[in-house]
Amino acid sequence: MSVVLRVLALDRRRWDQVSVMSIWPAMALVVAASVVLAWTRFGGLAVDAPRAFLRMVLVGVWGWLGLGAAIWLPARFLRASTGPADAQPAASLERILAAAGFAHGPVLLLGLVVLVAAGAMQIFGLGEIVAVVVFGFWFPALLVAAGSSTFDLDPVRAVGVVALPYGLWLVVVGRYLLEQVQHLL
Numbered sequence: 001m002s003v004v005l006r007v008l009a010l011d012r013r014r015w016d017q018v019s020v021m022s023i024w025p026a027m028a029l030v031v032a033a034s035v036v037l038a039w040t041r042f043g044g045l046a047v048d049a050p051r052a053f054l055r056m057v058l059v060g061v062w063g064w065l066g067l068g069a070a071i072w073l074p075a076r077f078l079r080a081s082t083g084p085a086d087a088q089p090a091a092s093l094e095r096i097l098a099a100a101g102f103a104h105g106p107v108l109l110l111g112l113v114v115l116v117a118a119g120a121m122q123i124f125g126l127g128e129i130v131a132v133v134v135f136g137f138w139f140p141a142l143l144v145a146a147g148s149s150t151f152d153l154d155p156v157r158a159v160g161v162v163a164l165p166y167g168l169w170l171v172v173v174g175r176y177l178l179e180q181v182q183h184l185l
Contacts, residue, residue: 010141015149018102020094026101027061033104034060036111040119041180056180063173064104068097070165071143075151091151099146106134106142118184127184135174140166 002011018026038056039046046053072093114127143166148158 008138008141010145012145012149015099015146018095018099018146018150020092020098022098023094023101026098026104027064029108030061030064030101030104031057033108033111034058036108036115037177037181040111040115040184043119056177059173059176063169064101065097067143067165067169067173068100069093070168071100071147071162072096074164075147075153075161096146096150099150100143103139103142103146106138110134114181114184124184127181131178135170 006014034057037060038053041056042053072091075091075096110127110130113130117123117126140162143162144155144158147153147162148155151158151161153161
């Protein structure tokens, strides 16, 4: 079971290694996931008319920033109410942004699956299955693991901290992404 957790990046040790300086590779992962999804949707039109392509990429990046901030804010208050501040290590906004950025790995995988399966091979349905797994389990589970590690919370409290921001992210950013690539799933 520990091998499965490691492969899916759900083990705590992996998230404990995320530092403030990890924000740059995490941002690169988010941009890559957004670019792959946008390229899947617009393809060569990105060169001819880049406005919609860039809008989709920016929605992904702004969604990541909003998600990280929305997770950080309640977790910060929850940690402040559970004990003295000097007994708890500070969990910075940059660290949760880095962790939320690394949690976008499954979104990049989804973009690649849709690009190859629906775009190149014209196999429809596979992307829908992967999207349900990614957005129904894997992505929120990574956010819970990241929040648990970053804020030193037990997993139940981490679910409480992540549930509302993730739900809002799904309604705003996830709905927009679904509208853009729904015909390819």
